[in-house]
Each structure stands twice: as C-alpha cells, then as structure tokens.
Amino acid sequence: MSKNTGVYTQRFFLFLFLTAGCLLWSSCFDLVEEIDMNHKGAGTIKATLNLSKSRTKVASLLKMKQFNGIDIPSETTIRQEMEKTVRMLKSTQGISQVQYNLDFHNYIASLSCHFENVQALNEFSKTLSDQFKIQITSYNSYRYDPSSQTFKRTYSYTDGLAKEFNKISTEDQNLFNDAYYTNIMRFDKKVQSQSHQLAKISANKQAVLLKVKAIDLIKGKTNLTNTITLVK
Amino acid sequence: MKLKKNYIVTLVALFSAVSGYGQQDLVQRVPEEASFVVVVNNQAIVKHSSFEKINQVLHKAGLFKEINKETLQLESISDLDLSYDRSAYIYKTDTDSSYYIGILLPLKADHQVGHNLFHKLKPLPVSQGYERRVTTDGKTQVAWNNHSLLILTGDVHRYYFDNDSVAQRYGLETQDYSYASPSTYDYDYLSSDSTDDAYALADSVDTTWESYNFDDDTSYDGANTVDSVVIPPPVRIDTGYTDYLAYDSYSDSTYQKEMARNAKNDSLRNAAFVSWLAQDFDRHLHPSRNASSHRFLNKFDRKNTLVHVWVRDLVGFYREAMPYYMSSMQLGYGMENLIYAYQDIVFDLVQDKHTLKITGSMALNDEMDKLVRPIYKNKMNRKFSKYIPENHIGYFSINFSMESYLKSFPILMEQWGGYSLYAYQDIAGIVATAFDVILDEQAIAKVIGGDHLVFISELKKVEKEYIDYEYDNDTFDYKEIKKTKDDYIPTFLWMFTSKDQRIYQKVLSLGESKEKVIKADGIYKIIDTPKSEIIYVLFKDDIVFVSNDEDQLSAIQTNRFQASKDRNIKRQIFSHNMTAVTHLAEIPKTLNRLGIPTIKRWDNTVKSLSQYGDVTITAGAAKKGRITGEIAIDFPKKETNALQYLLEELLHVID
Numbered sequence: 001m002s003k004n005t006g007v008y009t010q011r012f013f014l015f016l017f018l019t020a021g022c023l024l025w026s027s028c029f030d031l032v033e034e035i036d037m038n039h040k041g042a043g044t045i046k047a048t049l050n051l052s053k054s055r056t057k058v059a060s061l062l063k064m065k066q067f068n069g070i071d072i073p074s075e076t077t078i079r080q081e082m083e084k085t086v087r088m089l090k091s092t093q094g095i096s097q098v099q100y101n102l103d104f105h106n107y108i109a110s111l112s113c114h115f116e117n118v119q120a121l122n123e124f125s126k127t128l129s130d131q132f133k134i135q136i137t138s139y140n141s142y143r144y145d146p147s148s149q150t151f152k153r154t155y156s157y158t159d160g161l162a163k164e165f166n167k168i169s170t171e172d173q174n175l176f177n178d179a180y181y182t183n184i185m186r187f188d189k190k191v192q193s194q195s196h197q198l199a200k201i202s203a204n205k206q207a208v209l210l211k212v213k214a215i216d217l218i219k220g221k222t223n224l225t226n227t228i229t230l231v232k
Numbered sequence: 233m234k235l236k237k238n239y240i241v242t243l244v245a246l247f248s249a250v251s252g253y254g255q256q257d258l259v260q261r262v263p264e265e266a267s268f269v270v271v272v273n274n275q276a277i278v279k280h281s282s283f284e285k286i287n288q289v290l291h292k293a294g295l296f297k298e299i300n301k302e303t304l305q306l307e308s309i310s311d312l313d314l315s316y317d318r319s320a321y322i323y324k325t326d327t328d329s330s331y332y333i334g335i336l337l338p339l340k341a342d343h344q345v346g347h348n349l350f351h352k353l354k355p356l357p358v359s360q361g362y363e364r365r366v367t368t369d370g371k372t373q374v375a376w377n378n379h380s381l382l383i384l385t386g387d388v389h390r391y392y393f394d395n396d397s398v399a400q401r402y403g404l405e406t407q408d409y410s411y412a413s414p415s416t417y418d419y420d421y422l423s424s425d426s427t428d429d430a431y432a433l434a435d436s437v438d439t440t441w442e443s444y445n446f447d448d449d450t451s452y453d454g455a456n457t458v459d460s461v462v463i464p465p466p467v468r469i470d471t472g473y474t475d476y477l478a479y480d481s482y483s484d485s486t487y488q489k490e491m492a493r494n495a496k497n498d499s500l501r502n503a504a505f506v507s508w509l510a511q512d513f514d515r516h517l518h519p520s521r522n523a524s525s526h527r528f529l530n531k532f533d534r535k536n537t538l539v540h541v542w543v544r545d546l547v548g549f550y551r552e553a554m555p556y557y558m559s560s561m562q563l564g565y566g567m568e569n570l571i572y573a574y575q576d577i578v579f580d581l582v583q584d585k586h587t588l589k590i591t592g593s594m595a596l597n598d599e600m601d602k603l604v605r606p607i608y609k610n611k612m613n614r615k616f617s618k619y620i621p622e623n624h625i626g627y628f629s630i631n632f633s634m635e636s637y638l639k640s641f642p643i644l645m646e647q648w649g650g651y652s653l654y655a656y657q658d659i660a661g662i663v664a665t666a667f668d669v670i671l672d673e674q675a676i677a678k679v680i681g682g683d684h685l686v687f688i689s690e691l692k693k694v695e696k697e698y699i700d701y702e703y704d705n706d707t708f709d710y711k712e713i714k715k716t717k718d719d720y721i722p723t724f725l726w727m728f729t730s731k732d733q734r735i736y737q738k739v740l741s742l743g744e745s746k747e748k749v750i751k752a753d754g755i756y757k758i759i760d761t762p763k764s765e766i767i768y769v770l771f772k773d774d775i776v777f778v779s780n781d782e783d784q785l786s787a788i789q790t791n792r793f794q795a796s797k798d799r800n801i802k803r804q805i806f807s808h809n810m811t812a813v814t815h816l817a818e819i820p821k822t823l824n825r826l827g828i829p830t831i832k833r834w835d836n837t838v839k840s841l842s843q844y845g846d847v848t849i850t851a852g853a854a855k856k857g858r859i860t861g862e863i864a865i866d867f868p869k870k871e872t873n874a875l876q877y878l879l880e881e882l883l884h885v886i887d
Binding site for chain 2 (some may be wrong): 030050052053054055056057060104108157182184186202203204206207208209
C-alpha cells in the first residue's frame with residue numbers, strides 16, 4: 001500500500017475542511033476513507049465526506065462569502081477546485097479511473113481513483129500538498145512490505161488543526177461530538193493481526209475498520225498508527 | 233381710532249419683516265432650478281436627540297481632535313458658529329456643462345466663521361453685505377453674512393467636452409494617434425494668453441456672461457492652476473548594479489504625450505469651471521427665483537422629519553449618472569423615454585417615538601397616473617383576516633387589480649418594451665396588440681386574483697432525512713441508508729383569491745394520476761418537488777391556500793384555525809398595496825433553532841435583535857398622482873426615542 005495514499009486523502013479533505021473552510025463549522029459529518037489493496041500494493045481509494053446531517057448549516061454557510069475570517073467558497077469554486085484536483089490526478093503517472101461526485105443537495109462529496117504503485121501516489125501526493133499548501137495536517141504515512149506482507153500506518157499528531165479548532169466557541173466545539181472519521185482497509189488476503197485497540201477485523205478476516213470521533217483526532221486523543229499483518 | 237390701529241399693525245408687520253429678513257428660512261436662498269435639495273432639519277434633530285449625546289459621539293469619533301488640529305479650539309458642537317434653530321440646505325444645480333453643489337448653513341449671532349473656518353482662503357471683494365473667499369484652486373467659493381453661509385463648489389461634466397466642437401472651442405486636444413512626431417508637440421502650449429482665449433469662449437448654457445479676470449484669482453499665492461503643466465520625470469531606482477527608469481514601459485513618447493494631453497485638457501476644463509463659478513456665484517448668493525415655490529420641497533412634518541430630500545424629477549436624477557446620448561449609444565435607446573412619466577421624488581427620515589422611518593413618494597405624470605391608478609385599486613379579500621396565524625416571523629402582502637394590470641400591460645409594453653427593444657418597436661406594438669386581443673383579462677383575474685398574502689410562521693419540528701452508512705460485518709462493505717433526525721423548518725402559508733379554481737384542480741388531478749400528488753381529506757399533497765419538501769394545497773371558498781404545513785391547512789379546512797386578533801396586522805394588510813413585515817425579535821431564536829451560524833462580530837447585534845420590534849416596508853396606492861412607500865424600524869425602547877437609541881449604539885460601536 002502506498003505511503004502517500006492516506007496523506008493524499010487527508011490533504012484533499014483538509015482542503016475541503018480548511019480551504020473551503022465552511023465545512024469545519026458544519027460540525028456534524030462523516031469522513032469515510034476506503035482502501036482496497038491487493039497483495040502487490042495496487043488498488044483503489046475512495047474518500048467520502050458526508051455532511052447531510054448538517055444540511056441547513058452547510059447551506060447557510062455556503063451563502064456567506066466569509067465566516068469568522070475564513071473565505072467561504074461558492075459551489076462554483078468548489079466544483080472548479082475539484083475539477084482541478086481531478087485533472088492533476090489524471091496527469092499523474094500510475095493513477096487512473098479518477099472519478100468524483102459532488103452532491104449539493106445532500107452535501108456529500110466523494111473522490112476515487114485507482115493506483116498502480118506507491119511511487120505514483122507519492123508523486124501525486126507531493127503535487128497535491130504543494131498545491132493546497134496545507135501544513136496543518138498531522139503526518140500520516142503507509143508502508144507495505146510485500147515480503148512480510150505487513151502493512152503499517154504511521155500517524156504522528158501535530159496541533160495545527162487543534163489550534164484552528166480552539167478558535168471556535170466551546171458551544172460549537174461540543175457539536176463535533178457527532179462527527180466521525182472512518183477508515184476501512186480491505187485486502188485480497190486474510191488479516192492475521194492488527195494492532196489498533198479500537199479497530200476491528202471483519203468476519204471474513206479480509207478487512208479492518210477503524211471508526212473514531214473527529215474531535216479525538218483533532219485534539220490528539222486518538223492515534224491512527226496501526227500495523228496489519230496478512231496471512232502468507 | 234381705526235386709523236391708529238392700522239398704523240400700529242403696519243408698523244408691527246414692517247418691523248417683523250425687517251427683523252425677520254436675516255433669519256428667513258434658507259430655502260429662500262436655494263435657486264429655483266435646483267435639481268436636488270437636502271433639508272437638514274436642525275430643530276427636529278436637536279429636539280429628538282441632545283447636544284450632549286451628539287457631542288459624545290463626535291468626541292469619540294475623533295472629529296473635534298481633527299478640527300482642533302486646524303487651530304480651532306472646539307469642545308462641543310455648540311462652539312461651532314452654526315445656528316441650530318433653522319434648517320441647513322444642500323442643493324445641486326445642473327447644466328449640460330457643469331454642476332454646482334451649494335451648502336447653505338444658518339449661522340449664530342456673532343459668529344467668527346471667517347476666522348475659524350476660512351482664514352486660509354483668499355479674500356474676494358465683499359458683495360452686498362457678504363464676505364467672500366475662494367479656495368486656492370478656485371473651484372470652491374464661500375460667502376457669509378451675519379446669518380448664513382453659502383459654500384458653493386462643483387465641477388465640469390466631463391462628457392460635455394467629448395463633443396468635438398466644444399472641445400475645440402475650449403482648446404482641448406482630442407485624441408489623435410496620427411501625429412507621431414514628438415518634435416511637433418509643444419509642452420509650453422499653455423501660455424496664460426492661450427488659455428484665456430480658450431475658456432473665454434462661452435458655455436452653451438450661458439452665452440451672456442462677461443469675461444472673468446481669472447489671472448487675478450489664481451495668482452495670489454504664487455500657484456497657477458492653469459498656466460503650467462508639470463510632468464514629473466520618471467523615478468530612478470538604484471538597484472545596485474544598473475540604473476533603469478521606473479515605469480519603464482510607460483516612459484515612451486506616446487505615453488508621455490498622452491499624459492501631457494490629459495494634463496492639458498484637465499487644466500483647461502478646470503480653468504473653464506473656475507471662470508464659470510466666479511461668474512455664477514452671485515446668482516447663487518442672490519437667486520432671482522428661489523426653490524420655495526416647489527410644493528413638495530416644503531411639504532414635510534417639521535416636528536419629526538430629521539432630513540428631507542427632494543429630487544426635481546427622475547429624469548434629472550438619471551441625468552446625474554449618464555448623459556442621454558450615452559445611454560442611446562450604449563443601450564440603443566434613451567432612458568428618458570422610459571422614465572419620463574416619473575416626476576418629483578421626496579424622501580423623509582422621520583423620527584416617530586421609538587421608530588425611525590424613511591418615507592418616500594414620487595409623482596406620476598397624468599398619463600402614467602391614469603394607467604396605474606386602476607391597478608392599485610383593488611379590494612383585498614376580507615376573509616384573509618380569518619387565516620392570520622397567531623405566531624409568525626413575518627408576512628408579505630400584495631394587492632393589485634389583476635384585471636386592470638392585464639389591461640394596462642399592452643400599453644406599458646408598447647411604451648417600455650418598444651423603447652428597450654429599439655429596432656423592434658413595431659414588433660413590440662404587434663405583441664402588445666396580440667395580448668390585448670387574446671387575453672381575457674376578466675377570466676384570468678378570476679383564476680388568480682391580485683391579492684396575495686404570505687406568512688412565514690414559527691418553526692416547526694419535523695423529521696428530516698439524512699444519509700448514513702450501514703456496514704456489513706462480513707466485509708465492511710457499506711451501503712447508504714436514509715435515517716431521520718429532528719430538525720426545524722420554517723413553515724409558510726400563502727393564500728390568494730381565485731374565483732375560478734378549475735384549472736388548479738385539473739392540474740392536481742393530473743398529478744394524482746402520475747402519482748406525484750396525493751389527495752387526502754380534501755387536501756392535496758404534492759410529493760414530487762425539486763427540494764423534496766412536501767407542499768400542501770387546499771381550496772376553500774374563493775381562496776387557494778398553499779403551505780408546507782399540513783396541520784395549518786387541516787385546521788383551516790375544519791374551521792379550527794386560531795387566527796390572530798392583532799388589529800395592527802389587519803390594518804397593515806388591508807390598507808396598503810404592499811406590505812412586508814419581519815418581527816426582528818423572532819430572528820435570534822429562529823437562527824438558533826435552524827442552526828444557522830452567525831459570525832462572531834454579529835453576535836451582539838443578533839442578540840440585541842430580540843429587543844427590537846418590526847421592520848415594516850409598505851407601499852401605498854397611487855393617490856393624487858403620487859405613489860408612496862415607507863420603510864420603518866422599531867428600535868428597542870431602552871432610550872427615550874429611536875434617535876437617542878441610535879446615538880447610544882453608535883457610542884458602543886465606536887468603543
């Protein structure tokens with residue numbers, strides 16, 4: 001699995017969170033990151049941001065040009081930025097089948113692509129992070145060792161997002177109790193073991209699911225580091 | 233005895249006339265031809281506020297600090313030389329070549345404006361008891377006597393000089409890229425003689441004025457606004473390794489020529505204006521005919537109107553922005569053709585206890601009045617009063633005669649559409665005639681009347697759908713599922729008169745057959761709407777009700793509806809052709825329940841809204857050739873009146 005796949009998705013959504021700004025304050029959301037990977041290190045990634053629970057709030061925010069100093073993009077801008085991201089993805093070697101969907105009725109955004117190898121995603125990730133200039137994200141990397149068939153996610157927390165988060169009122173912070181980040185990893189082989197305390201292995205033994213509160217991630221109370229070993 | 237009595241009366245009258253002359257209302261000094269006049273009703277402002285509070289605001293705003301820098305020691309506005317027992321006037325006059333703005337201020341006894349405000353200006357000869365001064369650039373003149381002050385300023389209309397013959401007459405250089413030889417360009421073209429010759433030519437609007445000795449006026453401090461054009465040399469920037477000219481790309485000869493041409497033309501335009509001002513100033517100081525003859529300039533409630541604005545006509549108002557020929561060129565038709573029917577306009581800022589109002593009215597010419605009066609004449613359905621919800625956030629009503637509107641439509645279209653379609657005036661005429669022939673105005677008016685009433689009611693708790701995910705335990709594949717959560721939505725109730733409801737019922741029946749509409753207990757439920765909000769329709773008597781709240785329609789249908797007994801709402805709705813009211817006190821609660829975020833700096837403002845009353849916008853019928861409108865805001869009753877509250881708020885804002 002690519003080291004940078006996670007970085008890419010995280011950065012993409014941080015773009016939505018922070019560059020787009022308004023979504024952070026919608027407070028009630030689900031971010032689902034889904035990675036299907038074969039034992040050679042290729043696969044697909046799909047990221048979905050679901051704000052349908054906060055439709056009224058998001059709709060109001062999108063009508064504003066600025067909210068507490070943060071520029072609120074219009075629907076057109078969000079579409080343009082998404083198309084730009086997709087164009088970049090398509091021009092990245094090793095990336096294919098790029099698809100996206102923006103549903104401005106339910107406020108659900110999704111982006112998916114196929115990745116052939118880690119190098120392609122590394123390159124893509126670098127370009128993307130350069131474009132969005134997001135330094136606020138916690139560092140996240142994946143490593144896959146085909147010989148030992150060990151998949152490792154390393155996560156180190158930085159407080160950039162927490163600093164932004166602390167700027168909003170306690171009342172609004174409490175609203176984040178209903179916001180979740182979900183990571184699903186699926187493999188073409190069975191999982192022998194995984195190390196995260198909160199993650200669980202599926203009944204067919206080929207997937208690992210980790211669902212955590214967004215507020216715990218923001219405040220650094222939860223760590224996403226995990227080592228998954230596949231059956232040889 | 234009778235003779236003695238008459239003698240005394242005559243003496244008293246004479247004395248009053250003489251002593252009152254100096255204290256006369258300054259409207260007597262506003263020229264009759266003014267196109268725009270603002271009356272600042274000092275007496276009402278002082279009565280409704282207080283010197284102390286105004287002083288506090290001005291102190292906090294730093295005004296006195298700024299003025300004191302100019303060596304005038306001020307602690308209070310009462311230290312100014314102004315008198316607050318008479319109104320001040322600001323007016324504008326226009327010609328095709330220039331405009332003037334005059335400011336007429338009443339002065340208090342023993343004032344020292346000459347020393348306090350205008351000591352830096354150049355003195356001019358005293359004229360009929362008025363001391364006069366002029367600014368360095370000659371574009372502003374002031375004059376005062378014991379009672380009042382006139383400040384007259386203005387500028388040219390630049391488009392006046394766009395005309396080649398005018399430009400030629402005043403010596404302006406027109407844009408000509410054909411002359412390429414820099415050697416032919418003469419930077420010394422502006423000798424005083426040549427400029428005198430140029431602007432001594434008469435303005436088209438006034439060909440009788442005598443030549444004005446401009447040199448005398450412009451030479452007093454060594455500065456000469458006309459005789460020289462100075463083009464600063466390009467700035468040299470030392471980069472450390474080479475020298476080059478800043479604005480390098482603009483330093484070529486063409487650019488230099490363009491700059492010089494602009495500077496010369498500006499200078500000539502200014503010179504022309506300075507001479508016109510000098511010539512016209514006396515006419516403004518002692519207008520032969522004054523604006524007091526304009527009925528609606530003087531007609532306002534002197535006790536409560538703080539500021540009164542009068543505009544001669546909409547055509548003149550429009551002319552301020554753009555000359556006619558320009559709109560003809562750009563739009564293909566002259567705007568004067570569209571707005572000629574609208575005449576003088578007045579606006580008043582009125583203080584009425586805790587309410588501040590902006591009222592306005594506009595006169596229509598006879599033709600337009602005849603056209604629109606029948607449109608405004610309509611009786612709103614009295615049964616509406618039975619369906620006014622007790623609790624609501626706001627409402628909107630409109631009341632016009634649909635039949636008269638449809639009858640007037642072809643004429644309006646011919647007049648407006650014809651002009652706006654320009655080359656298609658004939659087509660507009662044909663379309664208008666076709667409408668006239670085809671439409672059965674009376675039948676349409678029966679289907680949809682011109683009286684409409686919409687209430688935005690209190691928020692209603694509803695279950696709202698959202699998308700969630702359900703995970704398969706075997707593979708962790710997930711699928712989207714619809715869940716519901718409690719949410720609040722604003723409900724609305726719209727009613728309008730329809731004496732012939734067949735067409736609506738047929739359309740809804742068609743919807744039923746397509747399974748997009750469900751009829752239950754006499755209420756139609758439209759389920760296929762763009763935003764997935766269910767809309768309900770009910771027909772009762774001669775009224776069509778539309779709402780997103782089934783309970784309201786059900787209550788109406790079964791005569792259980794609890795109507796508001798608020799007489800004020802009924803009065804507003806039935807006495808105006810248009811009313812839009814928002815109960816501001818409901819806003820904070822509504823925003824909160826809807827989860828609509830407010831930015832931090834609005835927090836206090838939003839919270840304070842709970843203390844406000846209503847914002848009311850109304851438009852009245854066309855009466856006596858005028859259409860009227862009003863915007864009113866009910867301020868919190870924390871201070872003695874609305875103006876005091878506003879001043880208090882201003883103090884907080886400045887803090």
